[in-house]
Amino acid sequence: xxxxxxxxxxxxxxxxxxxxxxxxxxxxxxxxxxxxxxxxxxxxxxxxxxxxxxxxxxxxxxxxxxxxxxxxxxxxxxxxxxxxxxxxxxxxxxxxxxxxxxxxxxxxxxxxxxxxxxxxxxxxxxxxxxxxxxxxxxxxxxxxxxxxxxxxxxxxxxxxxxxxxxxxxxxxxxxxxxxxxxxxxxxxxxxxxxxxxxxxxxxxxxxxxxxxxxxxxxxxxxxxxxxxxxxxxxxxxxxxxxxxxxxxxxxxxxxxxxxxxxxxxxxxxxxxxxxxxxxxxxxxxxxxxxxxxxxxxxxxx
Amino acid sequence: xxxxxxxxxxxxxxxxxxxxxxxxxxxxxxxxxxxxxxxxxxxxxxxxxxxxxxxxxxxxxxxxxxxxxxxxxxxxxxxxxxxxxxxxxxxxxxxxxxxxxxxxxxxxxxxxxxxxxxxxxxxxxxxxxxxxxxxxxxxxxxxxxxxxxxxxxxxxxxxxxxxxxxxxxxxxxxxxxxxxxxxxxxxxxxxxxxxxxxxxxxxxxxxxxxxxxxxxxxxxxxxxxxxxxxxxxxxxxxxxxxxxxxxxxxxxxxxxxxxxxxxxxxxxxxxxxxxxxxxxxxxxxxxxxxxxxxxxxxxxxxxxxxxxxxxxxxxxxxxxxxxxxxxxxxxxxxxxxxxxxxxxxxxxxxxxxxxxxxxxxxxxxxxxxxxxxxxxxxxxxxxxxxxxxxxxxxxxxxxxxxxxxxxxxxxxxxxxxxxxxxxxxxxxxxxxxxxxxxxxxxxxxxxxxxxxxxxxxxxxxxxxxxxxxxxxxxxxxxxxxxxxxxxxxxxxxxxxxxxxxxxxxxxxxxxxxxxxxxxxxxxxxxxxxxxxxxxxxxxxxxxxxxxxxxxxxxxxxxxxxxxxxxxxxxxxxxxxxxxxxxxxxxxxxxxxxxxxxxxxxxxxxxxxxxxxxxxxxxxxxxxxxxxxxxxxxxxxxxxxxxxxxxxxxxxxxxxxxxxxxxxxxxxxxxxxxxxxxxxxxxxxxxxxxxxxxx
Numbered sequence: 001x002x003x004x005x006x007x008x009x010x011x012x013x014x015x016x017x018x019x020x021x022x023x024x025x026x027x028x029x030x031x032x033x034x035x036x037x038x039x040x041x042x043x044x045x046x047x048x049x050x051x052x053x054x055x056x057x058x059x060x061x062x063x064x065x066x067x068x069x070x071x072x073x074x075x076x077x078x079x080x081x082x083x084x085x086x087x088x089x090x091x092x093x094x095x096x097x098x099x100x101x102x103x104x105x106x107x108x109x110x111x112x113x114x115x116x117x118x119x120x121x122x123x124x125x126x127x128x129x130x131x132x133x134x135x136x137x138x139x140x141x142x143x144x145x146x147x148x149x150x151x152x153x154x155x156x157x158x159x160x161x162x163x164x165x166x167x168x169x170x171x172x173x174x175x176x177x178x179x180x181x182x183x184x185x186x187x188x189x190x191x192x193x194x195x196x197x198x199x200x201x202x203x204x205x206x207x208x209x210x211x212x213x214x215x216x217x218x219x220x221x222x223x224x225x226x227x228x229x230x231x232x233x234x235x236x237x238x239x240x241x242x243x244x245x246x247x248x249x250x251x252x253x254x255x256x257x258x259x260x261x262x263x264x265x266x267x268x269x270x271x272x273x274x275x276x277x278x279x280x281x282x283x284x285x286x287x288x289x290x291x292x293x294x295x296x297x298x299x300x301x
Numbered sequence: 302x303x304x305x306x307x308x309x310x311x312x313x314x315x316x317x318x319x320x321x322x323x324x325x326x327x328x329x330x331x332x333x334x335x336x337x338x339x340x341x342x343x344x345x346x347x348x349x350x351x352x353x354x355x356x357x358x359x360x361x362x363x364x365x366x367x368x369x370x371x372x373x374x375x376x377x378x379x380x381x382x383x384x385x386x387x388x389x390x391x392x393x394x395x396x397x398x399x400x401x402x403x404x405x406x407x408x409x410x411x412x413x414x415x416x417x418x419x420x421x422x423x424x425x426x427x428x429x430x431x432x433x434x435x436x437x438x439x440x441x442x443x444x445x446x447x448x449x450x451x452x453x454x455x456x457x458x459x460x461x462x463x464x465x466x467x468x469x470x471x472x473x474x475x476x477x478x479x480x481x482x483x484x485x486x487x488x489x490x491x492x493x494x495x496x497x498x499x500x501x502x503x504x505x506x507x508x509x510x511x512x513x514x515x516x517x518x519x520x521x522x523x524x525x526x527x528x529x530x531x532x533x534x535x536x537x538x539x540x541x542x543x544x545x546x547x548x549x550x551x552x553x554x555x556x557x558x559x560x561x562x563x564x565x566x567x568x569x570x571x572x573x574x575x576x577x578x579x580x581x582x583x584x585x586x587x588x589x590x591x592x593x594x595x596x597x598x599x600x601x602x603x604x605x606x607x608x609x610x611x612x613x614x615x616x617x618x619x620x621x622x623x624x625x626x627x628x629x630x631x632x633x634x635x636x637x638x639x640x641x642x643x644x645x646x647x648x649x650x651x652x653x654x655x656x657x658x659x660x661x662x663x664x665x666x667x668x669x670x671x672x673x674x675x676x677x678x679x680x681x682x683x684x685x686x687x688x689x690x691x692x693x694x695x696x697x698x699x700x701x702x703x704x705x706x707x708x709x710x711x712x713x714x715x716x717x718x719x720x721x722x723x724x725x726x727x728x729x730x731x732x733x734x735x736x737x738x739x740x741x742x743x744x745x746x747x748x749x750x751x752x753x754x755x756x757x758x759x760x761x762x763x764x765x766x767x768x769x770x771x772x773x774x775x776x777x778x779x780x781x782x783x784x785x786x787x788x789x790x791x792x793x794x795x796x797x798x799x800x801x802x803x804x805x806x807x808x809x810x811x812x813x814x815x816x817x818x819x820x821x822x823x824x825x826x827x828x829x830x831x832x833x834x835x836x837x838x839x840x841x842x843x844x845x846x847x848x849x850x851x852x853x854x855x856x857x858x859x860x861x862x863x864x865x866x867x868x869x870x871x872x873x874x875x876x877x878x879x880x881x882x883x884x885x886x887x888x889x890x891x892x893x894x895x896x897x898x899x900x901x902x903x904x905x906x907x908x909x910x911x912x913x914x915x916x917x918x919x920x921x922x923x924x925x926x927x928x929x930x931x932x933x934x935x936x937x938x939x940x941x942x943x944x945x946x947x948x949x950x951x952x953x954x955x956x957x958x959x960x961x962x963x964x965x966x967x968x969x970x971x972x973x974x975x976x977x978x979x980x981x982x983x984x985x986x987x988x989x990x991x992x993x994x995x
């Protein structure tokens with residue numbers, strides 16, 4: 001027994017024992033890491049706290065949690081659901097996001113396949129053109145979007161502003177997403193395609209049966225990014241959507257902050273919390289895929 | 302005198318002897334003339350002329366004429382014969398069988414007729430070969446279709462003598478038995494788990510397997526029920542029939558296509574007449590080339606060109622504008638409600654439509670020409686079956702890119718061109734509805750810093766550059782530093798740190814920016830804290846320096862998260878042995894970072910970090926949502942911009958709030974060109990570009 005007890009006195013780690021300097025550095029590292037965590041968490045926690053603080057009127061009251069002015073309440077959430085169009089905004093944003101993702105995937109899966117697997121005339125110049133077009137900010141066209149919509153909707157009255165927005169998001173994403181998908185497909189051996197073709201598959205079938213199942217991870221990442229885009233964007237909805245019933249979340253929540261008539265900062269905090277929560281969970285679960293998707297696109301492109 | 306070649310060439314250049322003796326003679330003479338010495342040339346030429354002048358009496362051509370005459374009569378007779386034959390057929394047969402029977406009957410007649418002429422002309426030979434393929438393949442196919450149809454009918458009439466109730470009972474009983482087996486085995490598994498013989502996962506998998514087995518057994522048993530049996534039988538027979546017809550149609554078509562490719566065609570024609578005729582009328586050339594389905598497709602293009610694109614460009618059917626002419630006039634002298642901008646956009650749309658039209662013209666011309674040229678050379682035009690194959694293989698990338706092309710043209714290119722043209726006009730608050738062309742005046746205003754809108758351009762550009770550099774670099778430094786610290790193997794709780802550091806990236810930026818904006822307002826929480834800690838009260842949002850400072854800090858807060866996650870991913874992928882080797886060589890930790898970590902991380906993330914700079918250059922939301930570009934200082938910045946405005950938010954204000962659209966457009970064009978050059982240099986140097994992997 002004595003032998004086993006002695007074992008604890010041995011130094012068993014693979015790493016060298018820390019010197020005093022090393023210990024100091026380690027402590028410092030911890031301090032910095034924890035310090036930055038606080039810097040990140042504090043503002044966000046303030047948002048969470050104020051979302052539940054029933055003692056606030058139309059303005060936020062922060063830093064007063066301990067002196068008795070804090071009262072847990074759901075009244076801001078109630079306000080959000082009953083007095084504002086929050087649910088409509090959620091619905092609009094979801095609609096825009098889903099449609100954008102669907103259209104993007106539909107178009108990009110074809111173009112990515114074409115650029116990765118076929119050598120056709122005009123391939124290189126068009127790729128270069130796409131690459132350069134993609135650097136022009138969507139912003140450059142804002143003057144035109146509005147007028148274009150009025151022209152199109154005069155021909156097709158069902159064409160709403162939201163649809164225009166969807167097309168702008170999807171159209172703007174084609175270039176970069178084609179690149180990402182093409183890069184990913186390039187890494188898949190063409191032997192699989194050849195085998196399938198020998199077995200009598202048409203090009204469409206090769207895509208559907210062979211390529212698509214393999215690139216599905218990348219497709220889902222592209223879909224996810226296109227889906228998240230409309231949640232994050234403020235500028236284009238602001239330019240295009242003028243009716244509060246058409247607003248997206250970003251735009252709607254901003255009215256709670258800068259419009260004197262509808263100003264309600266705690267409700268903004270509550271709405272922000274509700275909006276952020278699902279996205280944060282999504283990011284936390286999928287962080288690895290999201291990051292690798294980004295890296296892939298850039299390295300290959 | 303046009304030249305004839307001595308032999309015929311098919312699509313891959315195989316040579317075939319001419320069967321048209323007249324043309325062969327002409328070709329031979331022509332060749333002789335070419336190689337003959339000068340003195341003989343004239344004599345030979347005369348000979349040729351004489352030969353051609355006797356064309357009407359050429360024995361071969363007379364024979365050919367006779368054949369054509371006979372063929373015409375034969376085909377007419379065949380029509381009526383087929384009719385009488387089809388009347389004798391059993392009317393209860395399915396349409397598929399009847400169609401095939403008709404083809405078979407006609408083919409049989411054709412084989413008999415054409416066989417005699419195969420030596421005379423390739424057309425007859427082709428007709429003979431096509432018919433013999435039909436005669437060879439169709440009987441079996443018809444027989445099998447009939448058999449399958451019979452089986453299908455039987456399946457539909459299928460009636461089991463057995464009592465449905467009893468079978469149902471049997472099946473239920475069987476189900477119960479299986480269920481009992483399932484339960485029993487599951488109990489066994491669970492017991493094993495309790496005894497610790499197998500793991501939780503094994504239990505779960507075992508349960509899944511048992512369930513699958515159970516369902517499978519039950520499903521198989523279910524087929525004993527007469528209703529189910531019948532349903533499945535009919536379904537499978539229907540499929541078998543459909544599939545058989547489809548596959549065998551393809552086989553016959555492929556065989557015929559093969560015959561087409563290996564039987565050349567001979568024509569007296571030497572000039573591409575159809576190409577000339579069909580150049581401006583898509584569809585006509587294909588029709589003359591005997592490709593009716595293709596012609597129908599090009600006819601749609603014809604409709605698009607002559608019924609949509611050209612009238613639109615001429616000003617018909619426009620919403621308000623005047624086609625391309627509207628681009629020049631910009632609604633000058635038009636009605637009061639007409640707006641120049643609409644005229645401009647419709648002019649651009651007209652140009653895009655015309656470009657599409659030009660594309661159709663080119664495709665049409667190329668198509669007719671290539672078909673006709675190879676026809677003259679000796680290869681038969683493709684039938685629809687072959688054409689679809691070509692489209693599927695070679696046309697595929699173009700075909701699937703069409704949706705993308707349309708969306709990009711109208712949603713991306715039209716607005717961009719509008720912006721480009723707009724930057725050469727004088728659209729400002731006073732000229733909203735109607736505005737003229739003003740040439741490069743807007744660019745001059747920007748470059749010289751003149752005018753109400755242009756005067757602050759350079760100042761804003763300066764801040765934009767400072768902002769881009771400091772904010773992005775700060776974020777990269779923080780993110781990378783944290784990643785380095787957190788990657789230390791001695792640090793515990795990595796998952797926690799990673800989770801926390803993810804937050805600024807995951808929470809939509811507009812929410813955090815707006816919240817910070819509240820907290821930095823005059824009575825905001827952070828302002829208060831600063832006042833309490835440092836004892837000075839600063840009005841952050843009304844002080845240019847502090848506003849800018851906080852914006853940079855905020856972007857550091859927001860952007861570091863992304864850089865952190867990115868570099869963590871790369872850091873973890875660096876192989877450990879590099880560091881071990883460095884340790885053995887006696888490197889200290891700073892050297893290890895400088896010589897191993899930094900190059901590895903930078904190499905992999907460089908393009909993304911460059912993207913971060915462009916992103917911040919155009920980071921509209923943080924500037925606009927935090928303080929609306931403020932604080933405002935009219936003595937320095939005029940009334941149009943605030944002192945923290947960057948170019949993109951300045952453009953927004955010019956365009957949306959103050960209606961200086963043309964100057965806004967000019968600035969966005971300048972930015973876009975700058976970014977494009979930046980990106981172009983980046984891509985040119987990228988590995989992918991150099992390796993021609995594009």
